[in-house]
Amino acid sequence: MSDAIKIDIWSDIACPWCYIGKRKLEYGIAEYEGDEGAVPVEIEYHSFELSPDTPVDFHGSHEEFLATKGFPPEQIGPMLERVTGIAASVGLDYDYGNLKHANTVLAHQLIHYAKARGMQLEAKERLLKAYFVDGRQVGTIDGLADLAVELGFDRDDVVRSLSSDEYLADVRADQQTAIAYGIQGVPFFVVDGKYGVSGAQDPATFAQVLRQVTDEKTEVGA
Template sequence: MKIEIWSDVMCPFCYIGKRNLEAALAQFSDRKNIEVEWKSFQLDPSIPEVPLHHENIYQFVAARKGISYEQSVEMHQQVVRMAKDAGLEYHFDKALVTNSLKAHRLIQMAKTKGLGGKAEERLFYAYFTDGKDLSDDAVLTELGNDIGLTNGDVKEALTNTVFQHKVEADGAEAYRLGAKGVPFFVIDSKYAIAGAWSGTEMLKVLQTAYAEWKKDNSGMLQVTQGVTCTPGNECTH
C-alpha cells in the first residue's frame, strides 16, 4: 500500500509529521507492505533565494504575518515544544530563511536513486537543527554526498530543468487533490491526512486504509521468486 506525502523542507510541521508517521509505522505490524513516496510542495515560490531577514527567521515571520518580533519568538517556541514531543530538536535562532526550490530539486534527483526518504530527513535536519543555508550549492552538494549522491548528481539536480518541472508537477497534483497546505498525506489514493496529526491518530487511519487495501488486493497472485529468465534472455540467479 502506498503513502504519498507532500511537504516543504522548511515547514516545521512537515518534519514533525514525518516523525509522527514513523511512530505510527513502528506500531504497524504490516509495515513491510507500506511504500512511502515523498512529493514536493513549495509553500511560497515567490520568496527570493536569499530574502530580507535571511538570517533571522523571527523577524522574517513577524514581517510576513504583521506581528511583533516578540510574538514571532513565542509562536516559534510553541513549535519547538511540539518538535521536542516528537523527538526533534529545532533551533530557529539558527534557521536561515531561503527559497526552497533548490532543496526540492535535490529531493527529486534523490528519488530517481531511491533516496527520497533519506534526502527529506537530511534536509529537514540540516535546516531545523543545524541551521544550514539551503540556498548554497556547496551546502547542498555536501548534504547530497551525505545520502549517497555524487557531485555530478547534485549539479544535475540544480541545473537540469526536468527536476524543476517535477517539483512543479507535484505541487499542481497536490492542489488538484485539494491540499491547502502541508504536510499532506494521501494513503492508498483514498484517505487524506492534512497536517501533522499525532502518531496514534495516524495509526488509526493507516489501519483502516490498510484493511480496505488488503481486502481489495486479496486475490492478487503471490509470487515466490526463484531462478528465472526474462524476455531478451536476461537471466537471474
C-alpha cells in the same frame, strides 16, 4: 494479503510541521507494524512550496522573516517556543536561532534527484535536519551539493543537475497534483490513494488509518 499501502506526502523543507509530521507518521507506522495483519508501507514525498517568493538566501532572523509574512511581532516568540516544544516531544531539536531561510525549489529538485537513485527518504530527512536542526544552507546549489555528498552522491553531478533544473518539471508536476487535490497546506498525507490526512496528526491517528485500509483490503481480497 501482501499488497503494500502507499502513502503520498506533500511537504516543504521549510515547514516545521512537516518535519514533526514526518516523525509522527514514522511512529504511527511503527505502532501499526506491531499488528498481526500489518502489511508493508511505502512512502513517496511530493514537492510543495509554502513560500515560493522567499529569496534564495534571506538575510535576517526567523522572527524578521515571519514579520514580513504578516505575523504580529508579539506573537512570534511564543509561537516559536510552542513549535520548538512540540518538535522536542518527537525527538527533534529545532534551532531557530541558527536557521537560514531560503527558497526551497532547488531542495525539492535535489529530493527528486535522490528519488531517481532510490534515496528519496534519506534525502528528505537530511534536508529537513539541515534546515531546522543544523542551520545549514538549503537554498543554494553549493549548499545543497555539500549535503548531497553526505548522502553519497557525486558533487559534480548534483551541481550539473541543479544548475540545469533537471528535475524542475517534476517539482512543478507535484505542485499541480496538489492543486488538483485541493491541497492548500502541508503536511498533507494521501493514504492508499483515497484517504487524506491533513497536518501533523498524532501517531495513533496514522496507525488507525493504516488499520482501516488494511481491513478494507482484507475484505476486498476475501
